[in-house]
Amino acid sequence: xxxxxxxDSRRSETAAEHLGVRDLTMAYGSFVLQRGxxxxxxxxxxxxxxxxxxxxxxxxxxxxxxxxxxxxxxxxYDGESFTRASDDRRNxxxxxxxxxxQTGGLWSSMTLAENVSVPLGEYTDxxxxxxxxxxxxxxxxxxxxxFEDYYPSQISGGMQKRAGLARAIALDPxxxxxxxxxxxxxxxxxxxxxxxxxxxxxxxxxxxxxVTHELASIFAIGNNSVFLDAKSRTMIAHGDPKYLREHAxxxxxxxFLNRGSAPED
Amino acid sequence: MSPEGEQTPQRELxxxxxxxGELRVRLSGDWYLRHGLPPLEAVRQALADQPDTRRIAFAxxxxxxxxSSIVTFARQVAELCPDKVExxxxxxxEGARGLYELAEAVPEREGARSDEKGPSFLExxxxxxxxxxxxxxxxxxxxxxxxxxxxxxLRGRARFRRVDLGLMLQHSGADALPIVTLxxxxxxxxxxxxxxxxxxxxxxxxxxxxxxxxxxxxEMGAMMTAIVMAxxxxxxxxxxxGSMKVNQEIDALxxxxxxxxxxxxxxxxxxxxxxxxxxxxxxxxVGIIGGAVIGIGMLDVAPTTYIQHTIEATTFTNLFGGIFKxxxxxxxxxxxxxxxxxxxxxxxxxxxxxxxxxxxxxxxLIICTSGLFAVLFYILDI
Ligand SMILES: Nc1ncnc2c1ncn2[C@@H]1O[C@H](COP(=O)(O)OP(=O)(O)O)[C@@H](O)[C@H]1O
Ligand SMILES: [Mg+2]
Numbered sequence: 001x002x003x004x005x006x007x008d009s010r011r012s013e014t015a016a017e018h019l020g021v022r023d024l025t026m027a028y029g030s031f032v033l034q035r036g037x038x039x040x041x042x043x044x045x046x047x048x049x050x051x052x053x054x055x056x057x058x059x060x061x062x063x064x065x066x067x068x069x070x071x072x073x074x075x076x077y078d079g080e081s082f083t084r085a086s087d088d089r090r091n092x093x094x095x096x097x098x099x100x101x102q103t104g105g106l107w108s109s110m111t112l113a114e115n116v117s118v119p120l121g122e123y124t125d126x127x128x129x130x131x132x133x134x135x136x137x138x139x140x141x142x143x144x145x146x147f148e149d150y151y152p153s154q155i156s157g158g159m160q161k162r163a164g165l166a167r168a169i170a171l172d173p174x175x176x177x178x179x180x181x182x183x184x185x186x187x188x189x190x191x192x193x194x195x196x197x198x199x200x201x202x203x204x205x206x207x208x209x210x211v212t213h214e215l216a217s218i219f220a221i222g223n224n225s226v227f228l229d230a231k232s233r234t235m236i237a238h239g240d241p242k243y244l245r246e247h248a249x250x251x252x253x254x255x256f257l258n259r260g261s262a263p264e265d
Numbered sequence: 266m267s268p269e270g271e272q273t274p275q276r277e278l279x280x281x282x283x284x285x286g287e288l289r290v291r292l293s294g295d296w297y298l299r300h301g302l303p304p305l306e307a308v309r310q311a312l313a314d315q316p317d318t319r320r321i322a323f324a325x326x327x328x329x330x331x332x333s334s335i336v337t338f339a340r341q342v343a344e345l346c347p348d349k350v351e352x353x354x355x356x357x358x359e360g361a362r363g364l365y366e367l368a369e370a371v372p373e374r375e376g377a378r379s380d381e382k383g384p385s386f387l388e389x390x391x392x393x394x395x396x397x398x399x400x401x402x403x404x405x406x407x408x409x410x411x412x413x414x415x416x417x418x419l420r421g422r423a424r425f426r427r428v429d430l431g432l433m434l435q436h437s438g439a440d441a442l443p444i445v446t447l448x449x450x451x452x453x454x455x456x457x458x459x460x461x462x463x464x465x466x467x468x469x470x471x472x473x474x475x476x477x478x479x480x481x482x483x484e485m486g487a488m489m490t491a492i493v494m495a496x497x498x499x500x501x502x503x504x505x506x507g508s509m510k511v512n513q514e515i516d517a518l519x520x521x522x523x524x525x526x527x528x529x530x531x532x533x534x535x536x537x538x539x540x541x542x543x544x545x546x547x548x549x550x551v552g553i554i555g556g557a558v559i560g561i562g563m564l565d566v567a568p569t570t571y572i573q574h575t576i577e578a579t580t581f582t583n584l585f586g587g588i589f590k591x592x593x594x595x596x597x598x599x600x601x602x603x604x605x606x607x608x609x610x611x612x613x614x615x616x617x618x619x620x621x622x623x624x625x626x627x628x629x630l631i632i633c634t635s636g637l638f639a640v641l642f643y644i645l646d647i
Contacts, residue, residue, distance in 0.1 A: 108511070108612030124299040130337075134298065137337045141364060143371035153611045172298065172332040196367075203363035 017079065018043040018207045019064065019175065024073035026059050032071070033059055036234045039226045046201060046208045046221045048241060050256070051228035057211040058102065058179055060228065064209065065099055065177060066090055077175075095123060098168030098206075102179040104160040106152040112139055112163045113148035119170045138166040142196060158189045162196075169200060176200070178210040182217055190214065194221050215259060219245070227253050277327075278303050280311040286319035288312070289356075290342065293327025296334050303338040309345060321346055323356035336364045407604045411534065414526045418535075423527045433536035437498045441544060444497065448489050449481070449548035453555025456480050461564055470564045474574035477556030482583040484590075486549040488635055491594035494541065495627035499602035502533050503623035506606025507616035515607070530603040534596065541595025542588045549587065553579075582647050590638055594631050601626035 019041040026033045033056040041047040049057045062068040064075055066082060074083040077093050085093065106115050116135035120126055126134065136148055142162040144155075152160055161181060168176060181197070182190035194217050201208050212218060218225070218241045225244065227237035229252065237244050237253040245257040276294030283289050288311055296303055312318060321342060328335070335357065343352045354365050384392060417423040460476040506529060509515050518525045553575060560566050602623045609619035 109614030120298070125301055126298065127301075130302045133302065133341060134333065134337050137333060137340060137364075137368055140368035140371070145368075145371060146373040151612065169333075199363060199367050203360040203367065205360060 016042040016044075018045070018077070019047075019209070020076035020079070021060075021064065022074050022076065024060075024063065024075070025071040026056055026063055026068075027071040028059075032233060034228055034233050034235070035072075037073070037226070037228075039235065039238050041207060041209060041224065043207055044201070044205070045224045046197070046210065048218050048222040048225035049209065049211045049228070050213055050218060050225055050241070052213075052230055052256070055228045055230035057228060061177055061179055061209070061211050065097060066094065095171060096174045097177065098165075098171070098173035098175070099177045100161065100164040100168045100179065100181060102183070104152065104157075104164045106160060106164055106167070108152050111149050111151055112144065112155075112166070115152070115163065116167050116170050119167070123171060135166075135170070138170055139163070141169065141200070142166045143192075158185050158193075161185070161193070165196070165200075169204065172204055174204075174206050176204075176206050176208045178208070178212070180211055180213075182212060182214045187216070190217065191220075197221060213256075215257065218257070227256070276300075278307060280307045282311070282315065283322075286315070286317055288315065288318050288321045289324050290321065291324045291327070292335070293325075293329075295330040296328065296338075297330065297332050298334045300334075302334050302341075305338075305341055305345065308342055312345065312347075312350075318346075318350055320351045320353055322353040325356055325358055325361075328358060331358055331361060333361075333364060335361050336368070339365055340368065403608065404604060407607070408600065410526050411530060411600065411603075414524065414531050415534075417527060418531060423531055424523060425528045425532050430532040430535060433532045434540060436501070437494065437533075437537045438540040438543065441494065441497060441540075442547070444493055445490055445544055445548050446551050448493055449486060449552040450555040452485050452489055453477055453481060453552035453557075454559055456485070456552070457556040457559035461559065465564070470560075471566050471570055471574060473556065473560045473564060474566065474571045475578040477560070478553055478575045478578035479583055481549050481552035481556070482579055482587045484587070484635070486552055487545045487587045487591035487594060488631065490541065490544045490548045490591060491598060491631045492628060494537065494544070494595070495598045495601075495624055495631065498537060499598040499623050499627045500620045502599065502602030503606040503609070503620045504616060506530075506603060507609030507619040510607070510609050511611045511613070511616060525607070530607070533603055534599045537599035538592060538595045541591045541598075545588055545591030549584070586642065586647060590635070593634060593638075597630040597634065598627045601630060 017040045021037050021039055024037040025035040026037070037060065049060055051057055059068065063070055066075075070083055074081050076082060080093070082090060082093055106112075107118070110118070113132060113135045116138050117128075117131045120131045120134055124131075132148070136145075139145060139148060142165050144159060144162055144166065147155060147159070147163075152163065155163065165178075165181075176197075178197070181193055185193065197208060197210070198221055200206065208221075210217070210222070222241045225237075225239065225241045226235050227244070227248075227250075228234075229236045229250075231252075236250045237248045241257060244253055246254070248254050248257070276296060277292070279291045281289050281291060288308075290308060292303065308321075312321075323339065325331075325335070339352075339354055339357060339361070346352060354362055357365065414423060456477050457473050460473045461470060464470050464472050464476070506515070509529070515525050515529070518528055557571060557575070560571050561568050605619045605623035605626060609615050
């Protein structure tokens with residue numbers, strides 16, 4: 001494929017690239033959602049995927065974790081094509097990936113500790129008692145100490161999000177994906193969650209990819225980003241959101257990042 | 266975190282005694298979750314040997330790779346130590362220290378952990394009995410609420426979408442025809458076979474026609490249709506309402522002042538109660554055809570005689586007795602399906618439980634009612 005050759009040459013320029021999206025076209029059937037997406041996420045980045053509602057942010061995330069196949073283009077992990085990898089290889093790559101879903105996605109018939117233990121049981125040889133210790137640690141990391149034996153329906157929405165995060169970090173992933181982590185949270189919880197994401201990034205040494213349109217979060221923790229535009233159906237900005245706020249070429253991006261009141265040119 | 270890939274982990278754990286009552290836990294090599302947690306034994310042993318230990322510290326210069334297994338281990342060690350022992354985590358790798366502190370940062374919420382023990386055997390019996398009573402009370406209450414909703418309907422004030430009713434009529438009527446056809450055809454065939462073996466001994470093979478006609482119209486048509494509909498449609502009702510509950514769709518109706526009983530339960534009850542008698546008539550017919558295939562095809566009864574006998578045996582009372590039963594069964598199946606659906610808990614497995622409960626309740630009710638009818642019809646000499 002021609003795209004992969006250009007991808008390889010580009011990769012050598014940026015040694016620290018962790019995730020790469022090359023010339024990606026996303027479509028539902030014949031309805032093309034976005035085309036020509038092309039960006040890198042560097043190791044240790046907190047990378048923000050932003051854009052208006054319905055522009056395809058969640059869909060892009062689903063492409064990056066293999067829940068949806070690209071109509072065209074490829075996704076790379078550590079320079080290796082994820083899109084062209086075999087199913088086994090994909091599963092191996094995904095083992096170093098943690099994902100939290102927009103609505104939690106916790107398994108409702110299991111307690112929080114059991115939720116966290118599922119990946120541990122699948123991919124480690126820990127005994128049940130050890131798994132319990134590890135899941136207690138993961139729950140403690142997200143501030144849910146003592147809630148091991150609660151069912152997801154017995155805790156609040158914000159706690160469910162954090163429990164989802166505990167499950168996502170069960171196997172100490174090197175990449176963490178979040179779909180709208182702070183949607184539906186109060187500003188304080190949302191701020192705490194941002195801090196938690198940063199602390200986990202630092203301690204685990206992970207790369208973080210977040211879908212969000214929460215401006216406070218974007219500026220507080222993001223150091224790299226891509227902006228998807230629904231009108232032109234492609235990305236119209238890429239870079240540090242704090243820089244884009246003042247200097248993005250597109251007035252739409254500046255308007256978005258300034259809460260609609262873009263400084264006129 | 267270092268990359269994965271190595272096979273045999275090179276790793277060591279040692280506990281040494283330092284001056285000033287300090288224990289030093291020395292770790293080296295690779296410590297990853299997938300190889301298991303560091304063993305606690307050595308530390309436990311050392312603590313037992315040195316009751317006057319003051320401090321416990323970690324030395325991890327030799328650690329080449331780690332993940333949260335080391336953090337879990339450190340927390341286990343801290344838990345193992347008596348209160349007077351000071352745990353010094355400064356020797357852990359930097360990231361691990363961060364995780365350790367993060368895990369300690371939020372104190373356990375008071376009363377979060379419940380340390381209730383499971384109920385004893387006697388308590389379980391008591392609880393089960395109470396649950397039985399509650400179940401009965403719920404059912405009566407539900408029947409009451411449905412009656413009120415029916416009252417609204419009769420006064421033309423019930424609120425539901427006509428489209429829903431149409432859809433439900435299709436689901437519990439036309440869509441059920443294939444399975445009802447299959448089952449009643451086979452029941453007719455089986456009845457004819459069983460009857461033929463006995464009646465031929467007396468040279469009374471022609472009475473197979475009477476047997477099939479009476480059995481189908483009086484009992485089997487209604488009963489088999491009801492059981493099929495319990496497994497097919499009653500279960501679907503429970504699953505639909507249960508998942509709507511999980512999704513808070515029912516809460517959404519309530520807060521808009523729309524009664525879920527009227528909006529969701531009524532159309533389902535109506536559809537099934539209307540369709541069951543029709544399905545029953547259809548099942549009677551198909552069952553009789555099934556019997557005729559055997560009677561005329563295999564026993565060499567003349568077709569006209571067979572038909573004559575069938576018509577005579579299909580009396581008004583038999584036919585309408587069956588249809589009446591079918592209507593009652595229809596109400597029971599719809600009631601159990603909707604009741605269990607509305608009672609469902611809010612998790613995926615609770616919806617599964619509700620569906621199972623709906624089928625079990627329907628079948629139990631159908632069989633009990635059928636017995637009741639048998640006695641009643643006998644007393645009334647119908
Ligand atoms: N399963 C689907 N089939 C068809 N179109 C879909 C599907 N899921 C989402 N879409 C379309 O894709 C668009 C983007 O969805 P999504 O990625 O969820 O947006 P957001 O940026 O808000 O996360 C939506 O406008 C929707 O119309
Ligand atoms: Mg979305």
